[in-house]
Amino acid sequence: MSNTEQYTRRLLEQTDLRFRIFDKPTPTEAELANLEQRHGLSFPPDYRAFVLSDGHNYGEFGMDILAPSQALAEQARLGDHLLPFAENSCGDWYCWLVDDLPNAPVVWWDHETETTSDYADSFMTCLEQWMSS
Numbered sequence: 001m002s003n004t005e006q007y008t009r010r011l012l013e014q015t016d017l018r019f020r021i022f023d024k025p026t027p028t029e030a031e032l033a034n035l036e037q038r039h040g041l042s043f044p045p046d047y048r049a050f051v052l053s054d055g056h057n058y059g060e061f062g063m064d065i066l067a068p069s070q071a072l073a074e075q076a077r078l079g080d081h082l083l084p085f086a087e088n089s090c091g092d093w094y095c096w097l098v099d100d101l102p103n104a105p106v107v108w109w110d111h112e113t114e115t116t117s118d119y120a121d122s123f124m125t126c127l128e129q130w131m132s133s
Contacts, residue, residue, distance in 0.1 A: 022057040024067040035068055042102035043068060046124040047085060062130050063088055078109060082116070085123065094119060094126060 027035065029052060036042050043051075050056065056065040063086040066074065074084045074093075083101065084093040091111035096104035106126050107116040120126045 022064075024057055024070065026054045026057070027051060027068060032068060035072070039072055041083070041098060044096065044102050044104060044123050046122055050123065050127070063094065082107070082109060084109070086126070096123075 032043070032048060032052065050065075051068060056067050065086045066084065071083055071085050074087075075082065078084055078093060078095065081098055082093075082095040083098050084095045086094040088094070093109040093111075095107050095109050095116070097107060097116075098104075105118065106120040106123060108119040109116050120129065
């Protein structure tokens with residue numbers, strides 16, 4: 001088990017299992033690899049470990065974290081240069097710049113101005129910030 005997978009498991013152990021409020025498909029490693037290959041991209045390792053551990057189905061983070069297939073479906077709304085992975089229920093998105101994947105920092109896309117701003121250095125940093133607020 002990689003350090004990222006171990007860290008993800010520790011983070012998910014801190015969540016309240018009663019907050020499993022979504023029923024999004026949890027991909028297998030093979031399904032995720034196939035999805036990445038078909039779309040010509042690689043998700044960040046910390047996000048991969050998170051969704052493979054079913055973390056995207058928990059509401060404790062205060063954001064709607066997308067399953068990989070949902071992220072790719074929502075990408076068309078924002079443009080090919082952004083890949084959204086979470087929505088704040090107000091129409092704003094947390095995204096990665098596609099050209100920087102798989103080690104892309106997180107940007108915040110504002111739906112009113114349709115502009116991005118730097119948000120965090122990684123997906124895991126986002127989760128930590130969301131859990132502490």
